[in-house]
Amino acid sequence: MKEEKKQVKKSVFRRLLRGLFFFAIIVFILGFLIPEDIQMPVQGASKNDYNAQSFWAYPWGKSVTHKGVDIFAKKGTAIKPATYGIVLYTGTLGIGGNVVCILSPKWKIHYYAHMQETKTSILSFVNQSTVIGTVGDSGNAKGKPLHLHYGVWTAIPYPWLYDDDAIQGWKKMFFLDPIKAIEHRD
Numbered sequence: 596m597k598e599e600k601k602q603v604k605k606s607v608f609r610r611l612l613r614g615l616f617f618f619a620i621i622v623f624i625l626g627f628l629i630p631e632d633i634q635m636p637v638q639g640a641s642k643n644d645y646n647a648q649s650f651w652a653y654p655w656g657k658s659v660t661h662k663g664v665d666i667f668a669k670k671g672t673a674i675k676p677a678t679y680g681i682v683l684y685t686g687t688l689g690i691g692g693n694v695v696c697i698l699s700p701k702w703k704i705h706y707y708a709h710m711q712e713t714k715t716s717i718l719s720f721v722n723q724s725t726v727i728g729t730v731g732d733s734g735n736a737k738g739k740p741l742h743l744h745y746g747v748w749t750a751i752p753y754p755w756l757y758d759d760d761a762i763q764g765w766k767k768m769f770f771l772d773p774i775k776a777i778e779h780r781d
């Protein structure tokens with residue numbers, strides 16, 4: 596009898612594990628199927644407000660290479676997410692100053708830094724019309740022209756973006772060029 600009970604427990608456990616595994620795979624696939632619609636995150640900004648060549652610029656201070664794009668604007672200009680998602684982090688974060696990190700479709704994390712103030716909270720659902728903060732010069736942007744540093748990271752590495760020639764080229768598997776997505780949309 597005891598042995599039988601043990602067997603039943605084992606198979607229930609196994610079925611549960613299998614269920615969880617398939618659930619995780621489905622959630623993972625769904626994350627890629629959700630469409631992403633990218634907009635310029637700084638209100639009123641245009642192509643004249645950033646340098647499309649500055650992604651992976653070197654040398655770039657403590658970061659070594661520039662893993663995003665700087666979009667220049669006046670202090671206090673509204674920042675709205677490039678695409679919708681869930682706020683994973685908001686607060687101060689080292690050289691980024693006041694930052695917001697948003698998990699978005701395709702398992703990407705959108706990173707907004709150097710804000711004057713952040714206007715959202717952790718686990719909030721935000722869309723393209725939510726003001727998540729304003730342009731400032733916090734973190735290591737102090738004393739530099741006011742801008743939003745906008746970066747896009749993928750949680751799933753893209754091996755085809757591995758770049759043998761560039762400094763820190765392997766990191767290109769994780770840090771995407773945000774300008775490509777914005778300009779593709781225009």
Ligand SMILES: [Zn+2]
Nearest residue numbers: 663664665744
């Ligand atoms: Zn930057």
